[in-house]
Amino acid sequence: MPWIVAAIKPVLEDPAIESNLRQFLLVLSVSLGVATLSRVFSVLRNIPYTLLLLLVGLGLAVVDVRLVNLSPELILFIFLPPLLFEAAWNIKWSRLKSDFFPILLYAILGVVICILGLVFGLQQLAGASLATALLVGASLSATDPVSVTALFRELGVDKRLTTLMEGESLFNDGVAVVAFNLLLGIAIGIEQFDVSVTLARFGIFVGLGISLGGLIGFGISFLTQRFDIPLVEQSLTLVSAYGTYIIAEEVGGSGVIAVVTTGLILGNFGSRIGMNPRTRLVVSEFWEFLAFFVNSIVFLLIGDQVRFQALIDYSETIFVAILIIIIARAVSVFGLGAFSNWVTKGENISMSGQTILWWGGLRGSVSVALALSVPESLAQREEIIAVVFGVMLFTLLVQGLTTQPLLSWLNLLGDQPTRQRYTQLVAHRVALNRVLDRLKELIDRQEVDEEFAKYQIALVEGQLEELKDDLVELQRSNPDLLTYAAEQIRDELLAIESDTYAEFIRAGQLKDELAPLLQDVLPQSA
The missing domain is CATH 1.20.1530.20 (Na+/H+ antiporter like fold)
Structure with a gap:
């Protein structure tokens, strides 16, 4: 060199x-x-x-x-x-x-x-x-x-x-x-x-x-x-x-x-x-x-x-x-x-x-x-x-x-602050639900003490109830959040459709991009 x-x-x-x-x-x-x-x-x-x-x-x-x-x-x-x-x-x-x-x-x-x-x-x-x-x-x-x-x-x-x-x-x-x-x-x-x-x-x-x-x-x-x-x-x-x-x-x-x-x-x-x-x-x-x-x-x-x-x-x-x-x-x-x-x-x-x-x-x-x-x-x-x-x-x-x-x-x-708070609560809820799924999977596979796992499940479910109450209160005091949530879900569904077509193309099963079906089907919020 x-x-x-x-x-x-x-x-x-x-x-x-x-x-x-x-x-x-x-x-x-x-x-x-x-x-x-x-x-x-x-x-x-x-x-x-x-x-x-x-x-x-x-x-x-x-x-x-x-x-x-x-x-x-x-x-x-x-x-x-x-x-x-x-x-x-x-x-x-x-x-x-x-x-x-x-x-x-x-x-x-x-x-x-x-x-x-x-x-x-x-x-x-x-x-x-x-x-x-x-x-x-x-x-x-x-x-x-x-x-x-x-x-x-x-x-x-x-x-x-x-x-x-x-x-x-x-x-x-x-x-x-x-x-x-x-x-x-x-x-x-x-x-x-x-x-x-x-x-x-x-x-x-x-x-x-x-x-x-x-x-x-x-x-x-x-x-x-x-x-x-x-x-x-x-x-x-x-x-x-x-x-x-x-x-x-x-x-x-x-x-x-x-x-x-x-x-x-x-x-x-x-x-x-x-x-x-x-x-x-x-x-x-x-x-x-x-x-x-x-x-x-x-x-x-x-x-x-x-x-x-x-x-x-x-x-x-x-x-x-x-x-x-x-x-x-x-x-x-x-x-x-x-x-x-x-x-x-x-x-x-x-x-x-x-x-x-x-x-x-x-x-x-x-x-x-x-x-x-x-x-x-x-x-x-x-x-x-x-x-x-x-x-x-x-x-x-x-x-x-x-x-x-x-x-x-x-x-x-x-x-924006309210929407950010709503997104954070939703993210917490999704994460805790995945934790619950994992704990139940461990019980089914007998990879963990059942009593211990059930105790952890009870704690997580208690936290989920608090999150649910917070989300309900936030939506009650901010009705426009429902429109925002619908818009986020629509974007997520459209992304899933596009990603699926892309997977078929990368795998060589499709040669051309398919026209999206959901773009005009799913309602768009104002």
């Missing part, structure tokens, strides 16, 4: 590599330290950890401590693919499908409304140039409500509202990136705006992204049917997230749309036909960790990149942009929401739900990446970056930190 050491020694001794490694470890230590402290101290638990990291980053920026140079490539090629994949992996297609129409309205027309509002408003009210207005509009058209949706899950907010917000963010990230690339040529004067050409290029970007994402997603889904090796399947999902993005960008498609498509397919189809429950759990926990890891770094670095002097210099333009963003977001959410309620025959999006969608439309990493990717040759680059950072800070700090009080005021806070 000495030749291996000799080969890598020059690399390890490279000062640039050592410096970059030191920077990475510093960023990692600070970000994970802050994220951990937010869970340890109760006074910090009401602040989403991503926003707390942003505040720490801003504190570092105040004292002019710059951890690393945050480049658009770092966000778009390193941070964005895993965040997109994790969100797509976890979103349920059944819920997404039921609200696909309003999600597409918000993701496509909402982006257009935001861009048009900013282009018109910044030119008319702030005297900004066309280049500044176009690129600020495209950069800020992407929503990034990661801290809000994390808050939704923690508080048990209605799952439909979470799906609407996450679904819009997943798709409008791709639309915003495509719009930015289309408008960049116009802003720097190398292209002329043509509606037909723009729509054709948009169709190509999106079409290539969906096609490539679908091809990779289904390919990996059928591949994982042939073996059951959790670490390999976990690694395949990681490779698919980055590989899909890079390949799509190389062939001229939308990497964002491609990754979202792959994540949706693997999370809703591939994980069911090609992974057993244990493997799905391993992969899901891996992506949960990776999303936490990446978010911990990216929000700290975003705060650390703020240049306060630039915010002061362009404060008037930033103020105008904030007002326009709020108004444009209201027009898109309430206007398109009313149109969706009128067109669709399903459950309407309530006014309180639309209010949260409006106020929770935060801007984040995608907006920053797009602003930083403006060519340095453009004279207005500093102004564009300052305006985008200013608006982003307002949405994250003001809107992000006031979302929970707004949820409380609108009576949209969920019953």
Whole structure:
């Protein structure tokens, strides 16, 4: 092995590599330290950890401590693919499908409304140039409500509202990136705006992204049917997230749309036909960790990149942009929401739900990446970056930190603590019933003293009676738990059906995936 050491020694001794490694470890230590402290101290638990990291980053920026140079490539090629994949992996297609129409309205027309509002408003009210207005509009058209949706899950907010917000963010990230690339040529004067050409290029970007994402997603889904090796399947999902993005960008498609498509397919189809429950759990926990890891770094670095002097210099333009963003977001959410309620025959999006969608439309990493990717040759680059950072800070700090009080005021806070208590009681009951079965089995096999076993059975049965009383009392005081329990049972039954088909395929008894029978048979709770 000495030749291996000799080969890598020059690399390890490279000062640039050592410096970059030191920077990475510093960023990692600070970000994970802050994220951990937010869970340890109760006074910090009401602040989403991503926003707390942003505040720490801003504190570092105040004292002019710059951890690393945050480049658009770092966000778009390193941070964005895993965040997109994790969100797509976890979103349920059944819920997404039921609200696909309003999600597409918000993701496509909402982006257009935001861009048009900013282009018109910044030119008319702030005297900004066309280049500044176009690129600020495209950069800020992407929503990034990661801290809000994390808050939704923690508080048990209605799952439909979470799906609407996450679904819009997943798709409008791709639309915003495509719009930015289309408008960049116009802003720097190398292209002329043509509606037909723009729509054709948009169709190509999106079409290539969906096609490539679908091809990779289904390919990996059928591949994982042939073996059951959790670490390999976990690694395949990681490779698919980055590989899909890079390949799509190389062939001229939308990497964002491609990754979202792959994540949706693997999370809703591939994980069911090609992974057993244990493997799905391993992969899901891996992506949960990776999303936490990446978010911990990216929000700290975003705060650390703020240049306060630039915010002061362009404060008037930033103020105008904030007002326009709020108004444009209201027009898109309430206007398109009313149109969706009128067109669709399903459950309407309530006014309180639309209010949260409006106020929770935060801007984040995608907006920053797009602003930083403006060519340095453009004279207005500093102004564009300052305006985008200013608006982003307002949405994250003001809107992000006031979302929970707004949820409380609108009576949209969920019953997550109660549901968690119910799940814990059910888990206790299942565990104790298994203990009883084991004790009875030992008696039947005469492997234990019968009197001793019966005494243990009496103790366990007494504990089960207490659990039964606690469950009855919890259900009596919280009637909505019955709906939650029915939903959990339905999901479990559907998973059992899918797992059974997957077992037949892995055993070679089936070649193709069977269409689920219970999906439309079992009633779905509202």
